[in-house]
Amino acid sequence: MDKSATLQQAGCHREIIRLDEVSYAYDSQTILSDVSFRIMERDFVGLIGSNGAGKTTLLRMIVGLTRPQKGSISLFGTPAGQFKDWNMIGYVPQRNHFNPLFPATVREVVLSGLYGRKKLFKRISKEDVSRCxxxxxxxxxxxxxxxxxxALSGGQQQRVFLARALINNPKLLILDEPLSGIDVETQQTFFHMIKHMHQRHNITFLMVSHDMDMVRSYLGQEPKEKSGKLSFYVRHSHDLEDCDGTDLLHSLRKEG
Incomplete structure (x- = not known):
């Protein structure tokens, strides 16, 4: 049996995100116009665009915080407006959206990744503490x-936010400018870590970045597709090693 057939049998080629002619405007100013794109399981997608190109708006629509004014979005084969399994999606926000004076410990921030739309007022269990x-x-x-x-450095904070995003063992990880505001050496370490996760684990990545060199070094020199001011760079991982549902956190600990 050839490798592509094996991949399909293993379920590693399902559609994770589908954008169909998505448009959005603020006060009659068009931000996104007829954006169509598909992200497949185990893709690593780099979303590149200048300020005002609509990157953050598109992410907000994908995670259900904003609805497209035209077109449709599907997540894991379900229309975004009907999607309920938000624990399947991990999200690492921009650091400049974080208040450094927020009085929470690292452990509390990571645990907050469990406070989903269904778990907001649920007590933390022993299992939750173990996941943390x-x-x-x-x-x-x-x-x-x-x-x-x-009190942490920028690189340490990014690791905390990544731990928070991973606590539910997500199938899709969305990172919004994860390399901004940290030194070059830390950027390289962080990017190496998420590349390793992509290559070895059954997880799909969507990353917004301004760092063209780092994105191109892994995803290639040319975008797979352009839409308006947005460019989509894509690399697919064909490694079947962890397509069996192995728990991501346990695997990462063993590898460490």
Whole structure:
């Protein structure tokens, strides 16, 4: 049996995100116009565009915070407006959206990744605490657990936000400018870590970035598709090693 057939049998080629002629405007100013694109399972998609190109607006629509004024979005084969399994999606926001004076510890921030739309007022269980410790261990920040998030360096904060995004063992990870505001060496370490996750685990990535060199070094020199001011760079991982549903956090800890 050839590799492509094996991949399809393993379920590694399903559609994760589908954008069909998505448009949006603010006060009659067009931000997005007829954007159509598909993201397949185990794709790593780099979304590149200048300021005002609509990158953040598109992410907000994908995670259900904003609805397209025209067109449609589907997640895992379900219309975004009907999608309920938000624990399948991890999200790492821009650091400049974070208040450094927020009085929370690293452990509390990571645990907040469990406070989904269904779990907002649910008590934290022993299993939840165990998941948090797994996430801290996987990202090698367990020693930071009791520190205030605002006291950390930019690179440490990004690891915390990534641990928060991974605590539910997501199938889709969305990263909004994860390399901004941190030094070059930390950028390279962080990007190497998420490349490793893409290559070894059954997880799909959508990353917004201004860093063209770093994106192109992994995803190729030319975008797979352009739409308005947006460019979509894509690389697919064909490694079947972890297409069997292995728990991501446990695997990362073993690899570490």
């Amino acid at each position: 410790e797994d996430a801290l261990g996987a990202l090698k920040i367990r020693d930071l657990g009791d520190k205030k998030i605002g």
